[in-house]
Amino acid sequence: MTTVADPPQPRRALRSTAKVLPEHARASNRSMVLQLLFHAGPRSRAELARATGLTRVTISDLVASLLAQGLVTELGQQADGKVGKPGTLVGLDAEAFQIVAVDLADDERVHGAVLDLSGAVRERRTAPVGGCTGAAAVEVLLGLCRELVAATTRPVLGVGVGSPGVIDLSGRVLQAPNRGWYDLPLAEQLSAALELPVHVANDADTAALGEFTWGGASGNGLLVLTVGGGVGAGIVLDGALVQGNEHAAGELGHVTALDERDEHDRAPLGRPELCACGRRGCLETVLSVPAMRRRVAGLDAAGRDAALASVGRRLGIVLAPVVSALNLSEVVLCGPEELLGGPLRDAALATLRERTIPVVSSHVQLRMTSLGEHGALSGAAVLVLSGQLGVT
Amino acid sequence: MTTVADPPQPRRALRSTAKVLPEHARASNRSMVLQLLFHAGPRSRAELARATGLTRVTISDLVASLLAQGLVTELGQQADGKVGKPGTLVGLDAEAFQIVAVDLADDERVHGAVLDLSGAVRERRTAPVGGCTGAAAVEVLLGLCRELVAATTRPVLGVGVGSPGVIDLSGRVLQAPNRGWYDLPLAEQLSAALELPVHVANDADTAALGEFTWGGASGNGLLVLTVGGGVGAGIVLDGALVQGNEHAAGELGHVTALDERDEHDRAPLGRPELCACGRRGCLETVLSVPAMRRRVAGLDAAGRDAALASVGRRLGIVLAPVVSALNLSEVVLCGPEELLGGPLRDAALATLRERTIPVVSSHVQLRMTSLGEHGALSGAAVLVLSGQLGVT
DNA sequence: AGCTGTTTGTAAGGACGGTTGCCTAACAAA
DNA sequence: TTTGTTAGGCAACCGTCCTTACAAACAGCT
Numbered sequence: 140m141t142t143v144a145d146p147p148q149p150r151r152a153l154r155s156t157a158k159v160l161p162e163h164a165r166a167s168n169r170s171m172v173l174q175l176l177f178h179a180g181p182r183s184r185a186e187l188a189r190a191t192g193l194t195r196v197t198i199s200d201l202v203a204s205l206l207a208q209g210l211v212t213e214l215g216q217q218a219d220g221k222v223g224k225p226g227t228l229v230g231l232d233a234e235a236f237q238i239v240a241v242d243l244a245d246d247e248r249v250h251g252a253v254l255d256l257s258g259a260v261r262e263r264r265t266a267p268v269g270g271c272t273g274a275a276a277v278e279v280l281l282g283l284c285r286e287l288v289a290a291t292t293r294p295v296l297g298v299g300v301g302s303p304g305v306i307d308l309s310g311r312v313l314q315a316p317n318r319g320w321y322d323l324p325l326a327e328q329l330s331a332a333l334e335l336p337v338h339v340a341n342d343a344d345t346a347a348l349g350e351f352t353w354g355g356a357s358g359n360g361l362l363v364l365t366v367g368g369g370v371g372a373g374i375v376l377d378g379a380l381v382q383g384n385e386h387a388a389g390e391l392g393h394v395t396a397l398d399e400r401d402e403h404d405r406a407p408l409g410r411p412e413l414c415a416c417g418r419r420g421c422l423e424t425v426l427s428v429p430a431m432r433r434r435v436a437g438l439d440a441a442g443r444d445a446a447l448a449s450v451g452r453r454l455g456i457v458l459a460p461v462v463s464a465l466n467l468s469e470v471v472l473c474g475p476e477e478l479l480g481g482p483l484r485d486a487a488l489a490t491l492r493e494r495t496i497p498v499v500s501s502h503v504q505l506r507m508t509s510l511g512e513h514g515a516l517s518g519a520a521v522l523v524l525s526g527q528l529g530v531t
Numbered sequence: 532m533t534t535v536a537d538p539p540q541p542r543r544a545l546r547s548t549a550k551v552l553p554e555h556a557r558a559s560n561r562s563m564v565l566q567l568l569f570h571a572g573p574r575s576r577a578e579l580a581r582a583t584g585l586t587r588v589t590i591s592d593l594v595a596s597l598l599a600q601g602l603v604t605e606l607g608q609q610a611d612g613k614v615g616k617p618g619t620l621v622g623l624d625a626e627a628f629q630i631v632a633v634d635l636a637d638d639e640r641v642h643g644a645v646l647d648l649s650g651a652v653r654e655r656r657t658a659p660v661g662g663c664t665g666a667a668a669v670e671v672l673l674g675l676c677r678e679l680v681a682a683t684t685r686p687v688l689g690v691g692v693g694s695p696g697v698i699d700l701s702g703r704v705l706q707a708p709n710r711g712w713y714d715l716p717l718a719e720q721l722s723a724a725l726e727l728p729v730h731v732a733n734d735a736d737t738a739a740l741g742e743f744t745w746g747g748a749s750g751n752g753l754l755v756l757t758v759g760g761g762v763g764a765g766i767v768l769d770g771a772l773v774q775g776n777e778h779a780a781g782e783l784g785h786v787t788a789l790d791e792r793d794e795h796d797r798a799p800l801g802r803p804e805l806c807a808c809g810r811r812g813c814l815e816t817v818l819s820v821p822a823m824r825r826r827v828a829g830l831d832a833a834g835r836d837a838a839l840a841s842v843g844r845r846l847g848i849v850l851a852p853v854v855s856a857l858n859l860s861e862v863v864l865c866g867p868e869e870l871l872g873g874p875l876r877d878a879a880l881a882t883l884r885e886r887t888i889p890v891v892s893s894h895v896q897l898r899m900t901s902l903g904e905h906g907a908l909s910g911a912a913v914l915v916l917s918g919q920l921g922v923t
Numbered sequence: 924a925g926c927t928g929t930t931t932g933t934a935a936g937g938a939c940g941g942t943t944g945c946c947t948a949a950c951a952a953a
Numbered sequence: 954t955t956t957g958t959t960a961g962g963c964a965a966c967c968g969t970c971c972t973t974a975c976a977a978a979c980a981g982c983t
Binding site: 157158159160161163164167168170171174191192193305358359360362372374376377379381382383384385386387388389390391392393394395416418421457458459460461463464465466467468493494495496497498499502 | 548549550551552553555556559560563583584585697750751752754764766768769771773774775776777778779780781782783784785786787808810813849850851852853855856857858859860885886887888889890891894
C-alpha cells in the first residue's frame with residue numbers, strides 16, 4: 140500500500156547487544172552463587188537465597204547442579220545456636236578443578252604455574268624463550284602449557300595467558316613486537332592444540348585483574364602499573380577491564396613525562412631521553428627498570444633517593460589527570476620493590492595529591508602490589524575463573 | 532555433625548550483581564529491538580529477527596507488545612523487488628511519547644525543553660534562577676518542569692535533568708555547591724511531585740551521553756569536556772558512563788595544568804593563578820570561559836590566537852595521559868565556539884599527538900560538539916530514553 | 924517430656940519466555 | 954501454471970523462576 144519514507148540515517152555503530160535467553164539468566168544466577176561462595180566463603184542455601192534475592196527453591200536447584208558438577212561440596216551443619224533448623228553449609232571446592240596460568244612478560248623465560256580455584260599455586264614451571272619469536276615462540280609457550288597440564292592432579296578448568304602487546308577480547312594478539320606476533324589468534328591456536336578453554340589478555344590487564352580479585356582492592360576504580368623493561372597499565376572500572384578503542388588501553392608507557400622545556404626536576408633527571416618509540420621524554424625513559432637502574436647506579440643513598448623521588452614526581456604528574464578523570468580509588472605499582480616502594484612511591488603520591496582536588500585525592504591510594512612477583516600469574520588465573528565460572 | 536572451618540575472610544566488596552529473571556531477558560530483548568529501530572530505522576519483523584538473533588516468532592510477539600503500547604507503528608509493505616512475500620515495515624513512532632529535559636549548567640537561567648523520541652526539540656522554556664539555592668532552587672526547577680509537562684502534547688516518557696555537581700546513579704545529588712545542594716534525593720523528590728519517572732545526572736555526563744547518541748561518535752571511548760564557568764568532563768566507555776569511586780569521575784577542572792616551576796608557556800599565561808578550590812594552576816584557571824575571556828580581553832587577533840593556543844597546549848598536556856590510558860577514540864569540546872574552536876583546539880590536538888604514542892594518537896579525534904548549545908538537553912533526553920526504554 | 928514458634932530444605936503446580944516445527948499468504952522466476 | 958523463497962502466525966514443548974505447601978530439625982517455654 141503506502142510506501143515508506145527513507146529510513147533515518149544510522150547515527151553511529153550500535154553498541155554491542157546480544158539476545159538474552161532464559162538460559163543466560165540461569166548462567167548469570169549460577170555465577171552469582173559461585174561469586175558469593177568464592178568471595179564470602181561457605182553459606183547455607185537459605186543464606187544464599189537471602190543474599191541473591193532468589194528463592195530458596197531456585198537456590199536449591201542451582202546448588203544441586205553445582206554439586207553434580209563437583210564445583211561445590213556440602214560441608215556439614217551450621218553449628219551456631221540460633222532457633223530453627225540449622226542449615227547445611229555449601230562451599231566452593233577449591234580442589235574441584237585446577238587452572239594453568241602463564242606469564243609472558245619476561246623476555247628471557249616464560250613463567251607458568253598450576254593453581255587451584257582458591258588461587259593457591261600448586262606447581263611452578265618455567266621455560267627459556269631463547270630469543271624465539273613468531274611461531275617458534277608459540278611452540279615454546281605451547282610446550283610449557285603441555286608440561287603444566289601434565290602436572291595437574293585435577294581436571295583443568297582452563298588456561299590463562301598474560302602477554303605483552305595489544306590483545307583483543309577473543310584472545311587474538313593484534314601486535315606484540317617483543318614476540319614478533321601480529322594478528323595472531325593465540326587463544327584459538329592454543330585452545331585447539333590443548334583441547335582446553337584458553338583465555339589470553341595483556342599482561343598489565345591480567346595483573347590488574349589479579350590485584351582486583353586478590354589484592355584487597357577497596358573501592359571502585361583500580362589502575363595497576365606494571366614496571367619492568369617497559370611500563371604498562373591495566374584499568375578495572377565497575378568490575379571490568381577497560382579495553383579502549385583499539386584494545387590499546389593502558390598505553391601509559393609512552394606518554395610524555397619529561398618535557399624539553401620543563402625546569403621541573405631537570406637536575407636529577409637530565410634532558411629528555413630518546414625512547415624506543417622514537418620520541419623523547421616518554422614515561423618509560425624515566426620509570427622503566429633499566430632506566431631507573433642506570434640513573435641510580437653509583438649514587439649514594441641520598442642521591443639515589445632523590446633520583447627516585449624525581450621519577451616519582453613525574454609519575455604523579457602523569458597519573459593526576461587519569462586519577463581525576465576516572466575518580467580512581469587505587470593505583471597499584473608492580474615491579475621491583477627496592478626501586479618503586481620507597482621514595483618513588485612517596486613522591487608520586489605526594490605529587491598526585493598536590494595536583495588533584497581533595498575530593499578525588501583524599502580517597503585515592505597509591506601502593507605496591509600485595510601479590511609480589513607472580514601477580515600476573517594470579518591474574519591469568521582470574522581470567523580463567525572469570526571466563527569459565529563468571530567469578531571475579 | 533562435623534563443624535566447619537572458619538570461612539575464608541572476604542577479600543573485597545562484591546561487585547554489584549543482581550539476580551536475573553526471565554522477564555529481564557524479555558526486557559533486554561525488547562530494548563534491543565527498540566535500539567535497532569531507533570538507530571537503524573524501520574525494519575520488517577524478519578529483518579529484526581535476523582539482526583537480533585531471535586526467532587521470528589519471538590520478534591512477532593515483542594513487536595505485538597510494542598504495537599500495543601503505541602511505541603512502534605506498522606508503516607506498510609516493503610516495496611523492494613526481492614523474491615518472496617514482502618515484509619511489513621515496523622518503525623519507532625517518534626510521536627508516541629515526549630520527553631522533558633532540563634539543563635542546570637547555567638547559573639543564571641534554568642533551560643528546559645520538550646523533545647520527541649527522535650530527539651527533536653518541540654518546545655523550549657527557561658526560568659530565572661534569581662540566586663535561589665537549596666529548596667528554593669528545587670522549587671524553581673520543579674516549576675519549570677511543571678510548565679514543560681503542561682506544554683507536552685503527548686504522554687510524557689519521563690523527565691531528564693543535567694545538573695552540575697556530584698550525583699549518584701539513583702539521581703541523588705551528593706553535592707552541588709552552586710545550588711547549595713548536599714545529599715539531596717533530587718530524582719526522588721521530582722518524581723514524587725511530578726508523578727513521572729525522573730532521571731538526574733551530572734551535566735557533563737549528560738552532554739557526553741548526548742554526544743554519544745546523537746553526535747556521530749565513531750569508535751569506543753568518548754570524553755566530553757564542558758567548558759563554561761568551570762570545566763567538567765563526562766566519559767563514555769563501552770557504551771556506559773564512567774561513574775568513579777565516589778561518583779566524581781570527570782573532575783578534570785581541578786587538575787593542575789600550570790605549574791609554578793614550568794617554563795612552558797609562561798609568557799602568555801603568566802604565573803599559576805589561585806583557583807576557587809584554593810590551589811594554584813588548576814585547569815579551570817586557564818580553560819574556563821571567564822578565565823579565557825579575561826586573558827584575551829584587549830588583545831589583537833594574533834595575541835588572542837597565541838593566548839588561546841597556549842591554553843590549548845595546557846589542555847593537551849592534561850588530556851594526553853587520559854587519552855593514552857583509556858585509548859579514547861574521541862574528545863569533544865562543549866562551549867563557546869569562538870574560544871574553543873580555533874587555535875585552542877588545534878594546539879590541544881597537536882600537543883596531544885606530540886605527547887602520545889602514534890597507535891593511540893593517530894586514531895583520536897578532538898573536535899567541537901556537533902550538538903551546539905543544547906547538547907546537555909539532548910543528553911538529558913537520552914538519560915530518559917536509556918532509563919525508560921533501554922535505548923542509547 | 925511435650926508443645927510452640929522458627930528456620931531449613933524440598934516438592935508440586937503455575938506463569939512466563941523462548942524455541943522448534945508446521946502452516947498459509949504473497950511474490951519472482953521458470 | 955509450477956516451483957522456490959520469504960514473511961508472518963499457530964501449536965506444542967522445554968527451561969527457568971515463582972508461589973504455595975509440607976516435613977524436618979532445632980530453641981525455648983510450660
